[in-house]
C-alpha cells in the first residue's frame with residue numbers, strides 16, 4: 001500500500017514496504033506456485049535487476065512491436081494529450097520501468113508540476129528517477145517503490161498541482177487477470193477523481209505476429225523467462241538446473257492472451273527454501289499471461305470501473321491503442 005509519507009533527505013525513492021516487496025513475497029508465492037496444479041506464478045517476479053534489463057532489451061527487439069508502436073503513438077499525439085491534461089498537471093506512472101515514455105509527454109506538457117513513478121524494482125527505479133530529475137530540474141520527481149497491483153493510496157496532492165493524470169503504458173494491464181485488471185482500474189478511477197488515466201493497451205491481432213513477439217529470434221524473451229529460475233536460485237536457496245527447463249510462449253485464442261511457461265525438459269526434482277518438488281517431463285510452471293484486447297472491450301472494462309472513456313488513438317496497422325480515460329469527480 002502506498003502511503004502519504006513524503007521522501008526524507010537521503011531517500012532516493014520512497015520505500016513504502018520497508019523492503020523490496022517482491023523479495024518479501026517471492027518465497028511464499030513461489031512455494032505456493034510449486035504446490036498448485038497447474039503451477040502458476042505472478043509475472044511480477046521477473047523484474048529483478050537482470051529481468052528489468054532483459055525487459056528493456058525485449059522492448060527494442062524487431063519482433064516486439066508494442067513498445068515502438070506505443071512510442072510512435074505517444075510522439076504523434078503528445079500535443080493533444082498535453083492539452084487534455086491541462087497546465088501544471090501531476091503524472092502518476094504505474095509500473096514506470098525505464099521512464100522512457102514519460103519524456104515524450106513531459107516535453108509536450110504545459111509546466112508539468114510533479115512526476116510520481118511507481119515500480120516494484122526499487123534500485124532500477126531509483127537510478128532512472130535520478131536521471132530524469134537531472135534532466136528536468138524544475139519538475140518534482142517522487143519515485144515510489146511499491147506493488148501497485150495491490151491496494152494503493154497515492155501521495156497527498158500538492159495544492160499547486162493541476163489535474164492528477166495516471167499513466168499506465170506498455171499494456172502492463174494485460175499482465176493482470178481480468179478480475180485484477182478491473183480491481184486496478186476501479187482503484188485508479190477513485191484515486192484519479194477529477195483527472196484521467198492514459199492507458200496503453202495491446203490489441204488482438206494475427207496470432208503469428210503475437211507468436212513472433214514472444215518467441216524472438218535472439219532468445220531474449222527466453223532468457224527473460226528463464227531468469228526467474230536463476231533469481232529463485234539466488235534469492236530462495238533453490239537449485240533449479242536452468243538448462244533443464246525450456247521457454248514456451250503461445251497465443252491462447254479462446255482466452256485472448258499470450259501465455260508464457262517454463263517447461264521441464266525431463267523428470268527432475270528441485271529444492272526451494274528447503275522443500276523438494278518433483279517435475280514430470282513436460283510439466284510446466286506458468287509464468288505470465290499477456291491479455292490482448294479489442295478497443296470496444298477495453299472501453300467497456302473502463303466504464304465498468306468508473307471511467308468515462310474518451311479519445312482512443314490506434315496506429316494504422318491496428319497493433320496497439322492508447323486510451324484517454326477521464327475519471328469523474
Ligand code: AVI
Nearest residue numbers: 058170171172175214221290
Ligand atoms: C510488461 N508486459 C506488458 C510485457 C508483455 O508483453 O506482456 C512483458 C513481456 N513478457 C514477454 N515479453 C514481454
